[in-house]
Amino acid sequence: MSAHILTQPTGAAHTRIYSYGAARGENVVDNEALIGPIDSSDEWIRQRTGIVTRTRAVAETDAIDLASAAAAEAVERAGIPASDVDLVIVATISNPKQTPSVSAIVADRVGANPAAAYDLNAACAGFAYGVAQADALIRAGAARYAIVVGAEKLSDIVDPADRSISFLLGDGAGAVVVGPSEFPGIGPTVWGSDGSKADAVGMNHTLVEFRDGSAPWPTLRQEGPTVFRWAVWEMVKVARQALDAAGVTASDLAAFVPHQANMRIIDEFAKQLGLPETVVVARDIETTGNTSAASIPLATHRLLAEHPDVAGGLALQIGFGAGLVFGAQVVVLPGTAAPAH
Amino acid sequence: MALSQEEVLAGLAELITDETGISADEVALEKSFTDDLDIDSISMMTIVVNAEEKFGVTIPDDEVKNLKTVGDAVTFITSNQS
Numbered sequence: 001m002s003a004h005i006l007t008q009p010t011g012a013a014h015t016r017i018y019s020y021g022a023a024r025g026e027n028v029v030d031n032e033a034l035i036g037p038i039d040s041s042d043e044w045i046r047q048r049t050g051i052v053t054r055t056r057a058v059a060e061t062d063a064i065d066l067a068s069a070a071a072a073e074a075v076e077r078a079g080i081p082a083s084d085v086d087l088v089i090v091a092t093i094s095n096p097k098q099t100p101s102v103s104a105i106v107a108d109r110v111g112a113n114p115a116a117a118y119d120l121n122a123a124c125a126g127f128a129y130g131v132a133q134a135d136a137l138i139r140a141g142a143a144r145y146a147i148v149v150g151a152e153k154l155s156d157i158v159d160p161a162d163r164s165i166s167f168l169l170g171d172g173a174g175a176v177v178v179g180p181s182e183f184p185g186i187g188p189t190v191w192g193s194d195g196s197k198a199d200a201v202g203m204n205h206t207l208v209e210f211r212d213g214s215a216p217w218p219t220l221r222q223e224g225p226t227v228f229r230w231a232v233w234e235m236v237k238v239a240r241q242a243l244d245a246a247g248v249t250a251s252d253l254a255a256f257v258p259h260q261a262n263m264r265i266i267d268e269f270a271k272q273l274g275l276p277e278t279v280v281v282a283r284d285i286e287t288t289g290n291t292s293a294a295s296i297p298l299a300t301h302r303l304l305a306e307h308p309d310v311a312g313g314l315a316l317q318i319g320f321g322a323g324l325v326f327g328a329q330v331v332v333l334p335g336t337a338a339p340a341h
Numbered sequence: 342m343a344l345s346q347e348e349v350l351a352g353l354a355e356l357i358t359d360e361t362g363i364s365a366d367e368v369a370l371e372k373s374f375t376d377d378l379d380i381d382s383i384s385m386m387t388i389v390v391n392a393e394e395k396f397g398v399t400i401p402d403d404e405v406k407n408l409k410t411v412g413d414a415v416t417f418i419t420s421n422q423s
Contacts, residue, residue, distance in 0.1 A: 047381070048381060048383060223402075224382055224383070225405060229390060232390075268387065
């Protein structure tokens with residue numbers, strides 16, 4: 001037995017999301033701009049994806065810029081000094097520099113230096129993973145206030161001639177501030193992976209193959225039908241588990257915010273979940289496109305602006321994507337209304 | 342009890358109508374899902390999942406690619422019914 005008695009911390013009993021921030025690419029790209037190389041039409045894209053436009057960033061803007069802007073808005077809306085933030089987590093798969101991390105630069109830019117900072121790679125589930133970690137770390141006493149960001153500049157890793165996924169993708173970042181709470185504001189996270197389906201969606205080549213001239217610049221590809229089946233019928237089970245774990249039912253929800261992968265997935269998902277009509281379903285994909293890790297906070301940010309009545313209510317959020325990986329939790333949306341539970 | 346080919350075809354036509362609005366009369370064995378019925382890959386997957394439930398069969402993703410015609414699907418379902 002050790003003669004030394006270590007101090008181990010305990011944190012806040014509960015956590016909640018204080019605020020959201022958002023940044024989208026500057027350019028609104030319509031379907032007409034993309035149909036040439038894929039021999040397609042505006043109607044074809046709308047019918048298969050529900051996307052009318054997607055936002056893409058200009059060349060000078062990178063994922064760090066988008067992440068910083070979203071994080072700065074979230075901190076401002078949170079009403080806490082940036083210097084109180086001691087943890088910054090950025091979920092991203094598209095920063096072209098492997099190191100340094102996006103998160104350390106974001107922390108510095110928003111005034112949270114010297115917060116602990118790291119990036120995480122869980123593709124389109126990245127934001128839900130980040131919220132899970134922030135919640136756990138704050139309750140464990142490892143941090144007090146966290147910024148969680150999903151940030152992507154996917155337009156750097158698309159192939160204009162690809163008909164599987166490229167035309168869905170947009171650029172943006174969404175952020176939240178997570179902190180201590182007097183009531184439970186973040187439900188248990190149901191998360192996991194299925195690496196046996198690693199080939200279903202992801203990069204088609206490695207940077208080493210590109211360097212050696214044996215492959216073109218790596219871009220994203222997916223097995224659309226395989227991903228669709230998994231994203232709806234398997235993820236419905238995960239969504240139900242997240243509701244059960246939180247001790248709520250679908251009719252308790254104010255909003256449903258699935259990863260904005262494809263409108264057909266969102267619609268079928270909502271149908272399979274049997275959501276009552278009172279639940280607002282996020283459909284930010286129509287004008288933002290699929291922004292991977294950024295899509296859930298971006299969609300929620302927009303929901304809070306367009307449907308202020310959902311403030312203070314419960315939202316079920318679920319991310320799913322390359323890995324395959326998934327993460328879901330019920331959260332209390334920030335706002336003045338008292339939480340239902 | 343295993344369903345006959347005609348019964349599977351009728352049941353499948355119902356699922357296709359539900360998903361796409363295509364009249365059940367148009368659903369015939371020789372019709373191609375993509376070329377004749379204009380069913381896209383996402384609708385096809387919805388029909389497949391609903392067919393699995395309706396007929397009690399498992400249709401793996403890799404197998405879906407081989408189901409080019411309505412007849413292919415009817416044959417697969419009838420021969421894989423438990």
